[in-house]
Amino acid sequence: MRRPAILGGVPSFPDGLPFARPATPSLQRFAARLAPSWDRGILTNGPLVRQLEKEAADRLGVPHVLAVASCTSGLLLTLRALGIEGRVVLPSFTFSASAHAIAWNGLRPVFAECDPASFQLDPADLGRRLAGCGAVLATHVFGAPCDIEEIAGMAAQVGVPVVYDAAHAFGATRRGVPVGRFGDAEVFSMSPTKPIVAGEGGLVATCRDDVAEAVRIGRDYGNPGNYDTRFVGLNARLSEMHAALALESMAMLDETLDRRRELDHLYRERLVDVPGVATQRVAEGDESACKDFTVAVDPEVFGLDRDLLAAALLLEGIDTRRYFDPPVHRQRSYRSLEPSVLPVTDDIARRVLSLPLSGVLEPAAVDGVVDVIEALHAHAGEVAHAAAG
Ligand SMILES: *Cc1c(COP(=O)(O)O)cnc(C)c1O
Numbered sequence: 001m002r003r004p005a006i007l008g009g010v011p012s013f014p015d016g017l018p019f020a021r022p023a024t025p026s027l028q029r030f031a032a033r034l035a036p037s038w039d040r041g042i043l044t045n046g047p048l049v050r051q052l053e054k055e056a057a058d059r060l061g062v063p064h065v066l067a068v069a070s071c072t073s074g075l076l077l078t079l080r081a082l083g084i085e086g087r088v089v090l091p092s093f094t095f096s097a098s099a100h101a102i103a104w105n106g107l108r109p110v111f112a113e114c115d116p117a118s119f120q121l122d123p124a125d126l127g128r129r130l131a132g133c134g135a136v137l138a139t140h141v142f143g144a145p146c147d148i149e150e151i152a153g154m155a156a157q158v159g160v161p162v163v164y165d166a167a168h169a170f171g172a173t174r175r176g177v178p179v180g181r182f183g184d185a186e187v188f189s190m191s192p193t194k195p196i197v198a199g200e201g202g203l204v205a206t207c208r209d210d211v212a213e214a215v216r217i218g219r220d221y222g223n224p225g226n227y228d229t230r231f232v233g234l235n236a237r238l239s240e241m242h243a244a245l246a247l248e249s250m251a252m253l254d255e256t257l258d259r260r261r262e263l264d265h266l267y268r269e270r271l272v273d274v275p276g277v278a279t280q281r282v283a284e285g286d287e288s289a290c291k292d293f294t295v296a297v298d299p300e301v302f303g304l305d306r307d308l309l310a311a312a313l314l315l316e317g318i319d320t321r322r323y324f325d326p327p328v329h330r331q332r333s334y335r336s337l338e339p340s341v342l343p344v345t346d347d348i349a350r351r352v353l354s355l356p357l358s359g360v361l362e363p364a365a366v367d368g369v370v371d372v373i374e375a376l377h378a379h380a381g382e383v384a385h386a387a388a389g
Contacts, residue, residue: 013317071189256359276302303380
């Protein structure tokens with residue numbers, strides 16, 4: 001077995017293994033895709049954006065997809081479109097933008113627990129916190145669908161809408177049905193680490209005509225077409241340049257999803273044999289978009305805690321992320337709220353580590369990462385001693 005770099009061994013990735021890399025078309029393909037709009041002087045919200053919306057709607061099987069400047073602005077506009085008031089329940093174990101969309105609407109986030117095995121919003125805890133709230137905003141964490149039926153059931157009991165932060169999940173399916181069809185709306189991201197990339201951008205998918213109409217107007221300042229703004233909107237339009245890249249990315253999606261799933265499978269197959277490294281539980285029959293491959297480290301069993309593992313991996317040239325640590329309720333921007341008591345989320349956030357994965361990573365790299373993790377486990381006592389000394 002190889003000697004870890006943290007103990008003086010040769011780094012396994014001397015040139016560095018980046019955490020993620022977008023799958024992008026050649027510059028020529030991008031230019032060719034953009035050319036028809038470019039040549040007509042159409043730079044934003046034009047035919048390429050319309051084509052992207054149509055292709056996404058066809059793929060997801062939803063009546064409406066609205067392209068927006070980012071997932072964050074899409075969430076913001078969706079909550080505005082639904083006319084939500086008061087408090088909105090969301091998991092704390094998510095990206096900050098979920099909560100920001102609530103706060104920017106003048107609404108108050110109410111943070112709920114995650115499940116320790118799936119990392120998804122815990123429906124039972126949601127039920128305990130839902131009384132008096134105006135909506136649920138649930139995230140499909142790391143590209144795997146959350147507990148959609150349970151969440152929908154809870155929300156239906158109190159008669160409030162459900163919006164999904166589907167930033168990670170374009171291409172995921174829940175019991176065979178594409179993510180994008182659920183709740184009152186689902187919002188995808190097309191920023192560079194997500195399964196579809198536009199550079200920056202988002203997609204709002206909804207089966208509701210009224211929500212689609214309000215988001216369409218809302219992304220254009222609230223202007224219904226006669227400059228007599230109907231409500232306080234945003235400029236959240238997508239440019240033709242971003243749409244051109246997104247269309248190329250969508251054309252590559254099946255290929256990159258296959259690669260992501262292959263790598264996910266390989267990580268799981270090999271990590272089963274590593275004590276103290278738990279992989280995200282995905283419900284039987286669901287397909288994750290595999291945006292991230294995230295493990296939870298049990299320091300007692302693995303022999304090293306998450307931070308020491310991340311430091312040791314970095315010395316091997318392996319870049320990782322602590323998604324989502326700190327969880328949103330612990331972030332400075334939300335400290336003025338009543339403190340949330342979320343022991344499961346706090347524990348998971350301290351123990352998670354996302355490992356390199358993308359639609360362009362080679363399987364050999366995953367083998368290399370797991371070889372290092374195995375070696376670190378085998379040398380855990382020595383590594384912990386060296387780090388302490
Ligand atoms: C990336 C991300 C967002 C924000 O997406 P943008 O397109 O960058 O605005 C929102 N929610 C989650 C869970 C994300 O990971």
